[in-house]
Amino acid sequence: MNEKDRLEILKDILFTEDREDIDKIADRIELLEQAYNSREKFASRVDPIVEEQLDKFTKSIPHTLGPTITATLKKEIQNHKDEVVDALYPVLGKMVKKYVAQEIKVLSEKIDNQLSFISAWKRKLRSFFGGSKEKELLLDDIGGEKIEQVMLIERGSGLLKASFSKTETIDEEMISGMLTAIKTFVEDAFNQKNQELELIEYELYNIHIQSFVNYYVAVVISGAYSLKAKDKVQDIIFDFYHNFMEMNLDLIYTSRHLEQPVDTISSKLIQKKLAEYFGNAKI
Amino acid sequence: MQKSKKIVILGHFGVGKTSLIQRFVKDSFSDKYKVTIGVHITKKIVEVNENDSVSLIIWDLEGTDEVQMIRQAYLLGTHGVVFVFDVSRPSTFQNLNSDLKIVAEKTPDVPLIIVGNKIDLVIQDELQSLLKDNNIEANYLTSAKTGDAVNEMFTHLATLLNDLT
Ligand SMILES: Nc1nc2c(ncn2[C@@H]2O[C@H](COP(=O)(O)OP(=O)(O)OP(=O)(O)O)[C@@H](O)[C@H]2O)c(=O)[nH]1
Ligand SMILES: [Mg+2]
DSSP states (O other), X not given: OOHHHHHHHHHHHHHHHHHHHHHHHHHHHHHHHHHHHHHHHHHHHHHHHHHHHHHHHHHXXXXXXXXXXXXXHHHHHHHTHHHHHHHHHHHHHHHHHHHHHHHHHHHHHHHHHHHHHHHHHXXXXXXXXXXXXXXXXXXSOTTOOEEEEEEEEETTTOOEEEEEESSTTSOHHHHHHHHHHHHHXXXXXXXXXXXXXXXXXXXXXXXXXXXXXXXXXXXXXXXOOOHHHHHHHHHHHHHHHHHHHHHHHHHHHHHHHHTOOOOOOOHHHHHHHHHHHHTTOOO | OEEEEEEEEEESTTSSHHHHHHHHXXXXXXXXXXXXXXXXXXXXXXXXXXXXXXXXXXEEEOOOSSGXXXXXXXXXXXXXXEEEEETTOGGGTTTHHHHHHHHHXXXXXXXXXXXXXXXXXXXXXXXXXXXXXXXXXXXXXXXXXXXXXXXXXXXXXXHHHHHHO
C-alpha cells in the first residue's frame, strides 16, 4: 500500500460517517428551507384569521373566562393574603406610609402639646409658688408643714371670691382660674362624677382642695403634708365654710327684713374671716 | 371698684383664638401654630372708664370643629362668650348660625360676641360679599396679626360686662 492508498483508507475511516451526516444535514436544511418558504406563504394567509380569532377571544375573556379568573384570584388572594399584601405593599406602601406619617405627626404634635400643656401648668405654678423660696424651704426644716395661702373660689367660673396669703406675691386670680381649669379637666377627663379632685401635689407644696356646692376652698401647704395635718386642715376648712354659710344666711335673712335685694358678703369681710381661721392655725 | 369676669373664647381649630388673646394681653403675634389642648387661662385688667376696671379672666379653649363637643364644664359660670371664625377658611363659618345657636344654648343669658378673624388674608370687598352670601353678622372683624379691632373687641366686652352688674 502506498502512501496515497493509506491516506484514502484513513479518510474513509475518518469521514464516512461524517459524510453521511453532512448529507443528512443538507437534506434537513433543504426540508427546512422548503418548510420555511411554504410556511411564509401559509402564514400570510392564516395570520389575519388567527389575529381576528385572538382578538375575539380576548374580547370574550370577561364573559367567558372572567368569572373563573375572578373566582380563582379571590381564592388565591384568600389563601395567600400575606403574599398579596407583600406584593401590594410597595405600591400601597408609599401611600399608606405618607398617610400614617401624617397621622403620626398630628398625633405626636398633640401629645407634645398635651405634655407642654401640663409642663406649662407646672412652670406657671412654679413661678407662682417657687423661686428662691423653694430653696429656703429646702434649707428650713421640711417636716414643719405650714399653711401658705387659702383661696375661696367660685366653682365653675373659677373666680376668686376671697383669699388669705402670708406672702402677697402671687396673682391669686390667675391661680384660682388655673386651679379650677385643672380641677375641671381632671374631673371631666377621668369622668369622676362622684369624685372630686382633692389634692394637687406640687414639688414642695400640696394644694388641698375641698369642694362645696357653690364654692371650693384651696389651701396651699408647704412642707411634707402628713395625714394628721390633712385632718386638721379639713376641720379648719369645714369650720370656716360653716361660718361663711351662716354669714350668707344671716345676710339673706336681714335683707329680707330690709326688703332689699340680697347683696353678697364683701370680700374684705371674708378675707378677715379667712385670716382668722387659717392665719395662726397650727397643723 | 374692680370686678372679676370670666370669659371664654370659642371657635373651630386654628381660627386664631389664642392669637387674639396674645395680641390683646401681650400685644404680640406669632406665625407659629401651637394647638391649644384643654384650656389656657390668662388675665388682663381692662379700664372701662375713669372709675372702673374689670379683671378679665380669659379662658382660651381648645378648638373644636364640632361645637357640640365643647366641654360643658369649661363654660360654667362664664360671664361672656367670644365666638371666633376664620374669614379665610369657609369651613369655619359655613355653619356659623347653627354653631352660634348651640353656643347660645350652652351659655344662656350671657353676651355673645361674634368675631371674624384674619381679615388681613382677604380682600375687603370680597369679605363683605362673603359675609353677606353666608348670612353672617359679625360684631367684629379682626386681625390678630395686624392688631385690627382686637383691643376694641375685648374692651367692648369688658364694658358690657361691667355695665351688666
Ligand atoms: N394671617 C393671620 N394669621 C393668623 C391670625 N390669627 C391667627 N393666625 C395664625 O393662625 C394659626 C392659628 O392660630 P391660633 O391662635 O393658634 O388658633 P387657635 O384658634 O387658638 O387654634 P386652636 O387652639 O387649635 O383651636 C397660627 O399660625 C397663627 O399665626 C390673623 O389674624 N392673621
Ligand atoms: Mg389656641
